[in-house]
Amino acid sequence: MIPQNFEYQTPASLKEALAMLSGGEAKILAGGMSLIPMMKLRLAAPERLVDLSRVPGLSGITEDAGVIRIGAMTTHHEIEDSTLLRVRCPLLAEAAANIGDVQVRNMGTIGGSVAHADPAADYPASLLALEAKVRLVSAKSERTLSLEEFLVDTLTTALEPGEILREVIVPVEAIGAGVNYQKMVQPASGFAIVGIAARVTKANGKPNFARVGVTGLAGKAYRAVNVEKVLLDTGDVQKAAAVVADGVDANGDLFASTEYRIRMAQVYTARALTQALARAV
Numbered sequence: 264m265i266p267q268n269f270e271y272q273t274p275a276s277l278k279e280a281l282a283m284l285s286g287g288e289a290k291i292l293a294g295g296m297s298l299i300p301m302m303k304l305r306l307a308a309p310e311r312l313v314d315l316s317r318v319p320g321l322s323g324i325t326e327d328a329g330v331i332r333i334g335a336m337t338t339h340h341e342i343e344d345s346t347l348l349r350v351r352c353p354l355l356a357e358a359a360a361n362i363g364d365v366q367v368r369n370m371g372t373i374g375g376s377v378a379h380a381d382p383a384a385d386y387p388a389s390l391l392a393l394e395a396k397v398r399l400v401s402a403k404s405e406r407t408l409s410l411e412e413f414l415v416d417t418l419t420t421a422l423e424p425g426e427i428l429r430e431v432i433v434p435v436e437a438i439g440a441g442v443n444y445q446k447m448v449q450p451a452s453g454f455a456i457v458g459i460a461a462r463v464t465k466a467n468g469k470p471n472f473a474r475v476g477v478t479g480l481a482g483k484a485y486r487a488v489n490v491e492k493v494l495l496d497t498g499d500v501q502k503a504a505a506v507v508a509d510g511v512d513a514n515g516d517l518f519a520s521t522e523y524r525i526r527m528a529q530v531y532t533a534r535a536l537t538q539a540l541a542r543a544v
């Protein structure tokens with residue numbers, strides 16, 4: 264339970280942080296909620312930690328030309344509590360409120376969660392449904408990826424050595440859209456056994472736009488385009504929810520077998536769609 268020795272650095276600017284990371288062997292420390300437990304279990308043993316907590320300009324939530332920019336060091340609590348997000352992008356605030364407990368939400372950051380790429384993390388379902396983007400910076404370059412491009416596999420992302428995830432970009436929600444995040448909680452860890460995020464709009468009482476993100480079911484979170492298609496083709500929530508695991512290599516573990524997880528994904532997809540449709544006007 265004691266981490267291997269490491270060097271600890273506290274850059275005071277983004278430029279300094281990027282210079283410290285450019286060697287490649289250092290690891291970023293954000294809220295420490297995932298990295299420190301991994302270091303204590305010796306699942307991670309970085310030689311150097313670069314703590315971003317004193318770097319100005321990496322946190323905060325701002326609206327800018329139809330999108331909302333969320334700094335990587337913004338905490339889950341700040342996202343849950345943000346009036347801007349609650350009004351203009353409520354799905355993300357709803358997802359944040361479902362993360363862990365008060366302590367985790369006070370320390371953990373959106374950048375850390377997305378970069379960690381835990382397959383049972385809450386944000387990715389909502390961020391995929393929102394078709395979110397991430398802005399990555401390094402000492403030499405800057406690029407913007409969709410979350411789908413960014414999430415490569417379990418605990419694996421498209422981040423290159425020396426890169427910092429600087430901000431997450433989400434759209435301002437459409438007027439009249441209904442959104443919902445439904446999570447089946449693993450009681451010991453608080454993570455999602457399955458988590459389903461849904462966004463819909465309606466015209467003449469029928470769904471005419473749908474986005475569905477799924478976490479917990481597979482090795483990485485994914486967008487359930489087949490669910491979206493069946494919902495738009497048939498308007499039938501149960502038929503749409505039934506295909507959520509089609510073509511997916513579903514996880515199974517001590518808490519939830521593969522079959523049970525798939526069934527729960529169907530149940531929670533139906534709940535998320537029903538709730539989102541009820542909220543859409």
Ligand SMILES: Cc1cc2nc3c(=O)[nH]c(=O)nc-3n(C[C@H](O)[C@H](O)[C@H](O)COP(=O)(O)OP(=O)(O)OC[C@H]3O[C@@H](n4cnc5c(N)ncnc54)[C@H](O)[C@@H]3O)c2cc1C
Pocket residue numbers: 290291292293294295296297298299300335336361362363364367370371372373374375376378379381383384385386422426427428429452453454455
């Ligand atoms: C008891 C407990 C319960 C939890 N329950 C949940 C839950 O229910 N749902 C959920 O989604 N999560 C849960 N978590 C995880 C939590 O959300 C973490 O906050 C999150 O996974 C990591 O964020 P962090 O800021 O703590 O990052 P850290 O732990 O500091 O870093 C995580 C990883 O991301 C990298 N990193 C961090 N920031 C950046 C950046 N800006 N750019 C590039 N790389 C970066 C680090 O190098 C490290 O590899 C829980 C954690 C705990 C301890």
